[in-house]
Amino acid sequence: xxxxxxxxxxxxxxxxxxxxVEKIGVxxxxxxxxxxxxxxxxxxxxxxxxxxxxxxLVQHNLVSYQVHKRGVVEYEAQCSRxxxxxxxxRYIYTTKTLYSDTGELIVEELLLNGKLTMSAVVxxxxxxxxxxxxxxxxxxxxxxxxxxxxxxxTHFVQRCPSVxxxxxxxxxxxxxxxxxxxxxKDMYLVPKLSLIxxxxxxxxxxxxxxxxxxxxxxxYTTDNKEANLDRFHQHFRDQAIVSxxxxxxxxxxxxxxxTMLRMSEITTSSSAPFxxxxxxxxxxxxLPVGYNISKQVLDQxxxxxxxxxxxxxGKSGDSGGGMYVINLHKALASLATAxxxxxxxxxxxxRCARIFRLVLQKKHIEQKQVxxxxxIPAKEAKDMLYKMLSENFMSLQEIPKTPDHAPSRTFYLYxxxxxxxxxxxxxxxxxxxxxxxxxxxxxxxENKRLLEKSQRVEAIIASMQATGAxxxxxxxxxxxITAPERQQLETLKRNVNKLDASExxxxxxxxxxxxxxxxTMKRQ
Amino acid sequence: xxxxxxxxxxxxxxxxxxxGFSKGEKLPDVVLKPPPLFPDTxxxxxxxxxxxxxxxxLALKQELRETMKRMPYFIETPEERQDIERYSKRYxxxxxxxxxxxxxxxxxxxxxxxxxxxxxxxxxxxxxxELEKRGDGEKSDEENEEKEGSKxxxxxxxxxxxxxxxxQEEYDEEEQEEENxxxxxxFEDGDDFGADSDDNMDEATY
Numbered sequence: 164x165x166x167x168x169x170x171x172x173x174x175x176x177x178x179x180x181x182x183x184v185e186k187i188g189v190x191x192x193x194x195x196x197x198x199x200x201x202x203x204x205x206x207x208x209x210x211x212x213x214x215x216x217x218x219x220l221v222q223h224n225l226v227s228y229q230v231h232k233r234g235v236v237e238y239e240a241q242c243s244r245x246x247x248x249x250x251x252x253r254y255i256y257t258t259k260t261l262y263s264d265t266g267e268l269i270v271e272e273l274l275l276n277g278k279l280t281m282s283a284v285v286x287x288x289x290x291x292x293x294x295x296x297x298x299x300x301x302x303x304x305x306x307x308x309x310x311x312x313x314x315x316x317t318h319f320v321q322r323c324p325s326v327x328x329x330x331x332x333x334x335x336x337x338x339x340x341x342x343x344x345x346x347x348k349d350m351y352l353v354p355k356l357s358l359i360x361x362x363x364x365x366x367x368x369x370x371x372x373x374x375x376x377x378x379x380x381x382x383y384t385t386d387n388k389e390a391n392l393d394r395f396h397q398h399f400r401d402q403a404i405v406s407x408x409x410x411x412x413x414x415x416x417x418x419x420x421x422t423m424l425r426m427s428e429i430t431t432s433s434s435a436p437f438x439x440x441x442x443x444x445x446x447x448x449x450l451p452v453g454y455n456i457s458k459q460v461l462d463q464x465x466x467x468x469x470x471x472x473x474x475x476x477g478k479s480g481d482s483g484g485g486m487y488v489i490n491l492h493k494a495l496a497s498l499a500t501a502x503x504x505x506x507x508x509x510x511x512x513x514r515c516a517r518i519f520r521l522v523l524q525k526k527h528i529e530q531k532q533v534x535x536x537x538x539i540p541a542k543e544a545k546d547m548l549y550k551m552l553s554e555n556f557m558s559l560q561e562i563p564k565t566p567d568h569a570p571s572r573t574f575y576l577y578x579x580x581x582x583x584x585x586x587x588x589x590x591x592x593x594x595x596x597x598x599x600x601x602x603x604x605x606x607x608x609e610n611k612r613l614l615e616k617s618q619r620v621e622a623i624i625a626s627m628q629a630t631g632a633x634x635x636x637x638x639x640x641x642x643x644i645t646a647p648e649r650q651q652l653e654t655l656k657r658n659v660n661k662l663d664a665s666e667x668x669x670x671x672x673x674x675x676x677x678x679x680x681x682x683t684m685k686r687q
Numbered sequence: 688x689x690x691x692x693x694x695x696x697x698x699x700x701x702x703x704x705x706x707g708f709s710k711g712e713k714l715p716d717v718v719l720k721p722p723p724l725f726p727d728t729x730x731x732x733x734x735x736x737x738x739x740x741x742x743x744x745l746a747l748k749q750e751l752r753e754t755m756k757r758m759p760y761f762i763e764t765p766e767e768r769q770d771i772e773r774y775s776k777r778y779x780x781x782x783x784x785x786x787x788x789x790x791x792x793x794x795x796x797x798x799x800x801x802x803x804x805x806x807x808x809x810x811x812x813x814x815x816x817e818l819e820k821r822g823d824g825e826k827s828d829e830e831n832e833e834k835e836g837s838k839x840x841x842x843x844x845x846x847x848x849x850x851x852x853x854x855q856e857e858y859d860e861e862e863q864e865e866e867n868x869x870x871x872x873x874f875e876d877g878d879d880f881g882a883d884s885d886d887n888m889d890e891a892t893y
Contacts, residue, residue, distance in 0.1 A: 181762040252747040
């Protein structure tokens with residue numbers, strides 16, 4: 164784990180779980196897997212607090228445990244999972260677009276609590292929805308359960324690994340920590356939940372159930388569910404590919420690509436290099452209802468997509484009117500390259516970007532050739548090349564002419580290694596987010612007194628309005644905050660919003676780069 | 688040989704022309720201090736994306752931040768004892784529910800590993816069915832919570848002194864308890880009734 168990642172994890176843990184959990188978490192990330200007593204000894208915290216912190220971390224899937232030989236249980240932190248905490252708003256918003264408010268609240272509760280049983284989730288969400296509904300209306304449990312089942316069917320929610328059921332009860336002492344297993348097939352099973360009831364009070368639901376036979380009593384399920392982040396990532400990746408196609412070509416072709424991706428959602432695993440081949444007839448049948456393009460037009464679009472130099476779509480055969488696949492890895496590589504190009508352009512200017520694209524295209528190119536091909540005067544070209552080299556966007560490849568590697572008799576070729584440039588950029592992104600968070604915390608701390616004052620004033624106004632106060636009194640209270648203070652508050656709010664929005668956007672770049680690096684590493 | 692332009696003159700091992708400097712001595716000054724912390728950039732950053740989605744995510748993020756602070760998972764650092772306890776502190780305490788991970792305590796383990804050994808859950812379920820047969824609808828839930836609460840309290844205690852016998856004893860006690868809200872120990876010592884409960888009473892005793 165790089166220093167930047169550790170710093171970012173520390174900031175995230177501190178913001179979400181407090182300092183004790185942060186201390187333990189960061190210690191585990193730094194030192195790898197450790198048993199309980201060593202953690203307590205090394206961090207200097209009491210055993211009790213370490214246990215509490217580990218409970219919280221394990222509940223949220225940030226730390227896993229394993230029994231090693233001699234019965235020692237060791238805890239290991241998952242640094243990449245901690246970094247996912249940045250993406251929670253995006254997960255929740257995506258569910259909102261797909262499954263509306265109910266789904267949004269379900270995923271929010273699952274993310275906030277780490278893991279929950281289905282009954283607990285359904286209850287919490289129904290209660291929350293009931294609060295926001297008008298008086299008298301209550302949210303039906305069944306509706307929430309249905310949304311939950313739909314989320315499980317599309318794999319956005321999955322079961323957590325649980326203790327395996329043993330046929331014969333263990334005669335000896337049970338192991339110090341259970342080894343959790345999960346059967347692949349059972350990952351998305353949902354228990355038959357027969358929760359009858361409405362959102363408001365549990366008592367009323369029990370009274371309703373009193374007259375019914377025992378079989379229909381609310382059964383509380385015991386296995387936990389968690390949000391399946393990989394599925395969300397798959398969805399984000401598909402979104403990125405579709406919008407890239409829309410930008411490059413037009414709306415119709417992006418719809419075709421979206422249809423193809425939707426058809427392969429469940430059949431293709433998330434780390435496959437390309438989707439299963441789909442025949443043109445199948446695609447035609449599965450196009451959304453609004454799109455009535457003829458078969459020939461569809462075929463033309465598919466041919467165009469397959470011939471595109473970006474190679475998002477490839478043709479893998481001719482049966483069924485033409486078999487087409489989506490090259491997921493190539494698509495991710497193109498997206499990562501586009502990100503790099505855009506960063507170079509925004510940082511160094513469009514001429515630099517031209518040189519960058521040239522080197523990307525030619526793979527290895529000498530300095531003299533760069534000046535010729537890019538049509539940029541020599542001095543400027545050299546300057547730009549060195550700037551990019553010093554920032555590690557490019558690297559040099561030496562080809563010696565003589566065995567003594569004399570510099571005057573060696574070829575120096577400029578090249579762009581996309582993988583290492585992507586890693587460098589990712590590292591920079593982590594640093595930027597850490598800076599953004601720190602700055603936001605600093606701004607909030609600076610104005611803490613003012614924020615508290617404004618909160619108190621708001622509370623007073625709210626209570627006075629509830630008890631029915633006159634306009635003049637409310638005015639008086641509002642004037643407790645002077646005009647310059649109000650302006651200060653406005654500036655603070657604007658700055659904090661900007662910093663937060665920047666965090667969210669940098670996280671989008673992080674997602675692209677991480678997906679690309681992950682799929683490239685898998686391929687090797 | 689060919690590169691020696693006189694004694695003491697520096698000769699570069701590479702062709703200086705290739706780097707971009709002509710064969711003069713107009714090399715740039717040596718930099719003696721680190722680059723500035725916030726250098727001026729020629730190209731200003733692109734403005735942030737705006738839109739309905741982005742605004743919603745922003746509001747969500749800020750809400751989540753606030754919500755996480757109130758969740759029981761947020762463990763507050765215990766503050767140091769202050770010399771003078773401020774009066775207003777009493778009224779600013781935030782109510783936070785205590786979260787204890789579900790699952791009975793491990794029997795002999797030194798660490799509070801999370802897990803749900805199926806045997807104890809089966810016991811709990813069996814007891815729930817028994818209590819159902821007794822015909823208490825609401826109270827069985829409360830009992831269950833009480834049972835969980837007592838189980839966890841005993842988990843929080845010393846792990847080294849776990850005895851199976853002690854567990855069973857506690858279990859039996861819970862089972863035999865009557866379904867009411869009175870704690871059994873209140874009325875055990877008839878003599879001392881009244882004298883013990885003076886500690887936290889706010890009203891005056893007549």
